[in-house]
Amino acid sequence: MSADLHLRIVQGLNKVGLAIKTNGWNEAARQRLSPAQAQILSVLFARGPLRLGQIAEELAVTPATVSDAVSSLVKKGLVIKKRAADDARALSIQLTRAGRAQAVKTAAWPDFLVEAIGTLLPEEQVVFHRALVKMIRTLQERGRIPVARMCVNCRFFRPGVHQDPDAPHHCDFVDAAFGDVGLRIDCADFEPAQTSEAWQEWLKILPGSQRRCSEDLPQQAQMEKGDASNA
Ligand code: SF4
Structure with missing residues (x-):
């Protein structure tokens, strides 16, 4: 009985996770961002300037994945690389003004999820x-x-x-x-x-x-x- 319930909860979480992921992809695509780029903007918005490795750790992805996405965000004028305040040899990634405005939209919780929780x-x-x-x-x-x-x-x-x-x-x-x-x-x-x-x-x-x-x-x-x- 309990093992069945565990399985159903896992299945349920899977469905919710799929809905969140699909919505995230669609929303990112609407904003002309890849899912990784959208996630990086959200993390920088919540945490402030971070180094590449810190972003990778936060998102549980490889530094190479973050590096590619950050390069694209730099080209779009949404982030800049600056010397880290605590270590002149290290670079930190920061949002630009445009990046901050974009992050506000990206970080907004999807209405469909808020509505579902409201039920x-x-x-x-x-x-x-x-x-x-x-x-x-x-x-x-x-x-x-x-x-x-x-x-x-x-x-x-x-x-x-x-x-x-x-x-x-x-x-x-x-x-x-x-x-x-x-x-x-x-x-x-x-x-x-x-x-x-x-x-x-x-x-x-x-x-x-x-x-x-x-x-x-x-x-x-x-x-x-x-x-x-x-x-
Ligand atoms: S996470 Fe820490 S600082 Fe923030 S509300 Fe909780 S106890 Fe306070």
């Missing part, structure tokens, strides 16, 4: 958001994606330190309390935590956390498989 009940959105945070963290721990700039990875995150059930966490950067609905997935003020202590703490206080956490998933799945074959 979920508020409580479904909360569970979905929490589940996404857990999945992203797990993928990142297994080296499948780069480290996301989210609260559960951040040195400023202090989970469960307040009594208020709607705002039990604290962000030391802005010095404010917040709840799970406020957990950021891509925060400009993020700084990486040196330990996984906050993440572990957050997992412990999740609703139903005693039943399952990321560490016991493979073992649990194995047991469920065994149960199913014994039934």
Whole structure:
């Protein structure tokens, strides 16, 4: 039963991923950009000037792929290469004014996705958001994606330190309390935590956390498989 559900969730994610990818390609083509060029503009818009290797790391692609796409963006006048502020021997890639304007359009979330999420009940959105945070963290721990700039990875995150059930966490950067609905997935003020202590703490206080956490998933799945074959 549970293995079937895992499979259906994977299939569902695949469908959503396909819709996002197809929309991204179409939108990039409409703006006369390749998908890689559009992604680079979005990353530079969110993160500011970056070196080639940093962009490659962020997008989980090779430096050669980024280099080709950046050359095209330079020709289009959307980015420029400049000496990096912290190392005169290195180059950083920056948006031009035209590139910034283009990035604003590129970074806009597709309406179809916002509409689809809007059809979920508020409580479904909360569970979905929490589940996404857990999945992203797990993928990142297994080296499948780069480290996301989210609260559960951040040195400023202090989970469960307040009594208020709607705002039990604290962000030391802005010095404010917040709840799970406020957990950021891509925060400009993020700084990486040196330990996984906050993440572990957050997992412990999740609703139903005693039943399952990321560490016991493979073992649990194995047991469920065994149960199913014994039934
Ligand atoms: S700085 Fe950003 S990522 Fe870090 S805890 Fe605060 S809101 Fe979250």
